[in-house]
Amino acid sequence: MIRVPLRPLARVLEARADGRDPAVIERENLRLRHEQMQDRSRRRAERRLLFMATLFLAGFALIGARMAVLAASPPEEATPWRGEDIAADRADITDRAGRILATNLRTNALYAETRHLVDGTRAAHELARIFPELDAQALARRLNDPARRFLWIRPQLSPEQVQAVHDIGEPGLLFGPREMRLYPNGRLAAHVLGGAGFGTQGVTAAEIIGTAGIEHRMDAQLRDPARADQPLMLSIDLSVQAAVEEVLAGGMEMLTARAAAAVVMDAHSGEIIAMASLPDFDPNSRPAPPTEGNPTDSPIFNHAVQGAYELGSVMKAFTVAQALELGLVGPQSMVDTRGPLRVGRFSITDFRSRGARQSVADVFIYSSNIGTARLAQMIGGERQRTFLGSFGLLAPSPVELAEAARVRPQFPERWGELSSMTISYGHGLSTSPVMLAAAYAALVNGGTRVEPTLLRRPDPVPGERLISEQTSATMRAMMRAVVSGGTASLVEVAGVLPGGKTGTADKPNPRGGYYTNRVIATFAGAFPMNDPRYVIVVMLDEPEDTTGPEPRRTAGWTAAPVTGEIIRRIAPLLGVRPQEDAPEIEAVLRTR
Amino acid sequence: MRSLLYLMTALGVMALAVWAYHENHRTQQARADMRAVEREIEALRAALSMQRAEWAYLNRPDRLRQLVDMNFTRLRLMPMTVEQYGHIGEIVYPPMPPVHTPGAYLGTSVETLGTIDHTIGTDPAEAP
Numbered sequence: 250m251i252r253v254p255l256r257p258l259a260r261v262l263e264a265r266a267d268g269r270d271p272a273v274i275e276r277e278n279l280r281l282r283h284e285q286m287q288d289r290s291r292r293r294a295e296r297r298l299l300f301m302a303t304l305f306l307a308g309f310a311l312i313g314a315r316m317a318v319l320a321a322s323p324p325e326e327a328t329p330w331r332g333e334d335i336a337a338d339r340a341d342i343t344d345r346a347g348r349i350l351a352t353n354l355r356t357n358a359l360y361a362e363t364r365h366l367v368d369g370t371r372a373a374h375e376l377a378r379i380f381p382e383l384d385a386q387a388l389a390r391r392l393n394d395p396a397r398r399f400l401w402i403r404p405q406l407s408p409e410q411v412q413a414v415h416d417i418g419e420p421g422l423l424f425g426p427r428e429m430r431l432y433p434n435g436r437l438a439a440h441v442l443g444g445a446g447f448g449t450q451g452v453t454a455a456e457i458i459g460t461a462g463i464e465h466r467m468d469a470q471l472r473d474p475a476r477a478d479q480p481l482m483l484s485i486d487l488s489v490q491a492a493v494e495e496v497l498a499g500g501m502e503m504l505t506a507r508a509a510a511a512v513v514m515d516a517h518s519g520e521i522i523a524m525a526s527l528p529d530f531d532p533n534s535r536p537a538p539p540t541e542g543n544p545t546d547s548p549i550f551n552h553a554v555q556g557a558y559e560l561g562s563v564m565k566a567f568t569v570a571q572a573l574e575l576g577l578v579g580p581q582s583m584v585d586t587r588g589p590l591r592v593g594r595f596s597i598t599d600f601r602s603r604g605a606r607q608s609v610a611d612v613f614i615y616s617s618n619i620g621t622a623r624l625a626q627m628i629g630g631e632r633q634r635t636f637l638g639s640f641g642l643l644a645p646s647p648v649e650l651a652e653a654a655r656v657r658p659q660f661p662e663r664w665g666e667l668s669s670m671t672i673s674y675g676h677g678l679s680t681s682p683v684m685l686a687a688a689y690a691a692l693v694n695g696g697t698r699v700e701p702t703l704l705r706r707p708d709p710v711p712g713e714r715l716i717s718e719q720t721s722a723t724m725r726a727m728m729r730a731v732v733s734g735g736t737a738s739l740v741e742v743a744g745v746l747p748g749g750k751t752g753t754a755d756k757p758n759p760r761g762g763y764y765t766n767r768v769i770a771t772f773a774g775a776f777p778m779n780d781p782r783y784v785i786v787v788m789l790d791e792p793e794d795t796t797g798p799e800p801r802r803t804a805g806w807t808a809a810p811v812t813g814e815i816i817r818r819i820a821p822l823l824g825v826r827p828q829e830d831a832p833e834i835e836a837v838l839r840t841r
Numbered sequence: 842m843r844s845l846l847y848l849m850t851a852l853g854v855m856a857l858a859v860w861a862y863h864e865n866h867r868t869q870q871a872r873a874d875m876r877a878v879e880r881e882i883e884a885l886r887a888a889l890s891m892q893r894a895e896w897a898y899l900n901r902p903d904r905l906r907q908l909v910d911m912n913f914t915r916l917r918l919m920p921m922t923v924e925q926y927g928h929i930g931e932i933v934y935p936p937m938p939p940v941h942t943p944g945a946y947l948g949t950s951v952e953t954l955g956t957i958d959h960t961i962g963t964d965p966a967e968a969p
Contacts, residue, residue: 349897355887433897491902492920745923821921 338477357424366421440551444535465651484520500811504792510552518709519699557679561754564675614735625673640688730835739809744827749774751804770804
């Protein structure tokens, strides 16, 4: 910076020469210099003030914004044990009325920190006294192992056990809080619920993960912390499920069947009201999958969903419905039922022949294999395959169970004429009872497709149309006639108008061919038949009614009485009131 | 004048400091209270879920069925079936309750009853 001199020599000399006082010049210059300095410092002060003002403004703005955010944020409740980033919460599962099927219970897990242990050997012996299944020697060895600092001892403790462990007085034994999955109804709906186990374990929390059934399939939703307090509502009705399981278990015992399954489904929405599979298990201690033997003998096998069976004559309903729908025949058209019907070196026979010619209605009501095979010949394999596919019988079932997607229906790759004819009466195509129920729902509900579901679906939308209203009405009349005067008279419940179709299929022998004395007996139907609300499918594996002089295995003597008893019990629970002047809907078959 | 202003400012700052300290204290107290309430909510919620589980466990169909079987001689409960539906008309009317007439008592003659009991009729003048 160039300083202007206060006494510039040139001007001083000039002033002296003129006789003026040079001090005036100095004072003048000093004044100018002071003015300059003042201006400079004022500018600096102004800058600083502005800077400070901006700073304060920013500070206040920040505080204001933070307050606004705090005021606008939703209140949040503290959740315990968030420490280890393990979400222990798991939503409850309830039935359609909100009754609890699965919930969480707080328990404690027992672990040991060996550096705090006073006397590991004594602790091991005391623990073995409380928990008899623990091996004291092995535990003592592990507790005294200097390389070990931490040891899980038991995953779940009851409050009494916690107190007993407290009373040992060992500071190295510690408890970690645990959420435990509890199924308060025990075996009820075991196959639907599946089971749960612990995933990642930390000291203060452990993850519960579904291992099977709906617990596994809906795991992501159940574990979602944002939805932890919204229970997952199933379509199952607890009381109907209990009644179905009770009657089915009784029937299975009386008929000495190896296994049994039953499905009750809403005919319009596809909601599964009850789904039972026997033998069953307790989901609170789900048994391990079998490592040897036939997996279908294990109690964890869900016969209603995982079992793919050749269900026999119940499949005739689809052949007859398609023949009617295509306009090939009417209910009173006559069909050639002379037997045996030979196709290649295979021959089709009837269980009991009823003459050389029968009407289509009688073919269905009295279950003629030959007549149905003739109808299948008229329809043709390609159309039959498309038709069955549209009912969902050729695809894995969409039911929300972990096991469902792994089960594929079995049918021949080459859908030839012989396959088409055997499939028409239920041999050569295997499917699960739950898919059969959904397909029957579509047959009787007026002809619209139904997707089976285990989740509550309050307002169902009708699916795509598969058969006409007219065909559906004819099928209902025929199914009603099967019960009122055909093979399933033991299903009859006064006033409830049940209807359906029986099916007795010889069991395939794993060594080839079919057994002659082992059958799968099925009844598939609906009630009340004048306006079907519920579809029911009951299946018994190797039933045998030994009350008569010779053992009876046909579905009319095995599955039918069990179904009748189930309907008698569940109709009032479902609010189906017996109709006093029950319309005789099968009369339409005679007039046409 | 100026010193008064300074004094006021100083007092103001002190007052604000006291207020801020007070607010800070209150906030901390409120947070502590909130934590206590949250712990209580948590404990109550755990107790509630425990009781709901207990309720579901005690109401499980298996147990109810056992209780019904145990008390069959007393209660005679049978499974609900369709045969049990009835008509509203099948329900008998309850027996009529005995008519109590105020003032009338055992031994009073019918004539006397007629004169004292004018509350039954609408108008005493119309009563027989």
